[in-house]
Amino acid sequence: MSKKLSSVIEESLLSSTSHGIPNIIRSDKLAIRLMWIFFTVVSTGLCSYMIVQSIMNYFSFETTSKIQIHTEKSSILPAITICNSNFFTSEYSAQFIKNFTNDIKSNSNYFNYDQYYKLFQIVTSSEELLSQSYKFGDSFEKLILNCKLITVDCTNREYWNYYYHQLYGNCYQINTKKENLIRVSRTGWNNALKIILNISVADGLEFLYPSVGAYIMIHNQTTSPLSTDAFAVSPGLDTNIAISKQFKSSLPKPYSNCDGDTSDPNVFNSKLFNLITSRNISYNQKLCMDVCFQDFIIQECKCYHADFPFFSDEFIKPCYSDEDYECMNSKIENDSKDTSILNDICEPQCPLECNSMSYKIFYSFNDFIKEKNNEDINNFYNFTGTNRRQMKNELMSLFFYYETLSYEEIKEKESIDLVGLLSNIGGIAGLFLGISFLSLVEIIEIAFQIVYFYTKSTKVDDTSE
Incomplete structure (x- = not known):
């Protein structure tokens, strides 16, 4: 049975469009076979390395700028x-x-x-x-x-x-x-x-x-x-x-830090984003971050900072008393030392515009x-x-x-898109191994032949019993 299976696999490999494996099988001289094995292994290694590099470059999401x-x-x-x-x-x-x-x-x-x-x-x-x-x-x-x-x-x-x-x-x-x-x-x-x-x-x-x-x-x-x-x-x-x-x-x-089309008020759902867009104001992240910090000052000090944007329908006094200044300045000082307010509270609510x-x-x-x-x-x-x-x-x-x-x-524009990635992989595989997309179908055929062989053998055994 093993000889029949080997014969089926060998026949499929000999008809493969890749150049290395069929030549290894066909070679009747040891020196030539060893030569084909050596170059096939080297080519496979280089091909694998370069394909991995192409995939890594694709998933690094690098961009090129067109001015x-x-x-x-x-x-x-x-x-x-x-x-x-x-x-x-x-x-x-x-x-x-x-x-x-x-x-x-x-x-x-x-x-x-x-x-x-x-x-x-x-x-x-x-x-x-x-x-x-x-x-x-x-x-x-x-x-x-x-x-x-x-x-x-x-x-x-x-x-x-x-x-x-x-x-x-x-x-x-x-x-x-x-x-x-x-x-x-x-x-x-x-x-x-x-x-x-x-x-x-x-x-x-x-x-x-x-x-x-x-x-x-x-x-x-x-x-x-x-x-x-x-x-x-x-x-x-x-x-x-x-x-x-x-x-x-x-x-x-x-590809970048921006979050999409912020001109559409329905794209994002956060308190600050909705507050700005509800005022018929063109959104940008700088304004949103300033409003967020203002909101933090209001919550902590019960007054608003006159140098930051203030959007509210409620009456809130500005920070001008000594107590207000002390509270406000302490929050600003803390923020300069610890950016957790901006990073953890404001940034998740303030998407970055792409355009x-x-x-x-x-x-x-x-x-x-x-x-x-x-x-x-x-x-x-x-x-x-x-x-x-x-x-x-x-x-x-x-x-x-x-x-x-x-x-x-x-x-x-993305440096490498999906079409570019497939082109790179196809070019590298063709250059080093001589294989193409249809060569992958040959691997599927071999797997199918093996499954078919074992299935047929099992049916023969059941009939003989």
């Missing part, structure tokens, strides 16, 4: 949020503060930060005052003196949205209304969106502030300004802000109003005596423009 430069004929300007850096600026603020100034003692020998924060705490800790908080800051007509893009006069309120910032108060956003989006078809300073701001404060408020200025945030139309780092601008300057944009598309896990648009900002400064200009403006408006103004300390000019209408697109 393309796209040139647009016209492009939508990003959304721009502009805030006076000071919360109290209006006549209403001046009148309100008169009632408290004498009762608030400052411990500062330099600037009146203590008074400012105590007044800010009074407003933001009262639900009634907070509901009227827009009265303490700049009106649109006062802050935005002029706005123009070539021939488009955007001083009109229809181009702007009001935005309340938890730290700066009244802010105004341009290019967030879908029906009035500003597009540009030319680049450079001459084709800039030009805005002149009046960042002065009402008489009687000068004692609160060491200086005045504005904070600018540049972001997508649907992105919260709180997810964008603000940059400060000082008065008396022409500030040229050159913008370029970059789009990045990454592959989701396991993102970012803006690169370069800005430079020139003098906007010199002393001679200041005198000319005062003389023109007949500002004399106590009415004489220091325009250099109150006005600023902003120029927003695209540096180029070309933008950089970075796309990730």
Whole structure:
């Protein structure tokens, strides 16, 4: 029986498309047979090693990046949020503060930060005052003196949205209304969106502030300004802000750390993700992580940190008392030493987006109003005596423009996909052993022949009995 089985296996191996084993069997000389055995073993070893390497490379999920430069004929300007850096600026603020100034003692020998924060705490800790908080800051007509893009006069309120910032108060956003989006078809300073701001404060408020200025945030139309780092601008300057944009598309896990399409509010189900998407805000992980840490501060200290995004329909006071600061600072210090809050609590609730648009900002400064200009403006408006103004300390000019209408697109692609893996394995196997996919069928045939042989033998034995 064993001879018959050996004959069946030998016949199948001799008809194999691989080159090594049939030649070993056919060789009638020992030296030639040993040569075929040696090279077959070496080739099998190299083939196995390289196939294992290909499989390991496939499961390392490496990617290659493809960078393309796209040139647009016209492009939508990003959304721009502009805030006076000071919360109290209006006549209403001046009148309100008169009632408290004498009762608030400052411990500062330099600037009146203590008074400012105590007044800010009074407003933001009262639900009634907070509901009227827009009265303490700049009106649109006062802050935005002029706005123009070539021939488009955007001083009109229809181009702007009001935005309340938890730290700066009244802010105004341009290019967030879908029906009035500003597009540009030319680049450079001459084709800039030009805005002149009046960042002065009402008489009687000068004692609160060491200086005045504005904070600018540049972001997508649907992105919260709180997810964008603000940059400060000082008065008396022409500030040229050159913008370029970059789009990045990454592959989701396991190829990268990103988690898929975060633009779909139904893809992920976590408290923080749902909170952000329910506000019709474009999601990003940075915003989510900041909201998470804010939530932790609120739970532990019963107040919110003014420097972190705060989304809540409940009335919660800001952290401004000594006890609040002590609690808040201890949590921040602990977080800097132990990242378990971000890693264990926040990150599981905050998926990383795969697609993102970012803006690169370069800005430079020139003098906007010199002393001679200041005198000319005062003389023109007949500002004399106590009415004489220091325009250099109150006005600023902003120029927003695209540096180029070309933008950089970075796309990730898997280095080895399934087709590539199969091609590598097939090429290696064919190179070293001369086998192909059909050679695997031959192994199945041999196994079938063995099973068939034993099955037939068993039936013969049963019949003979």
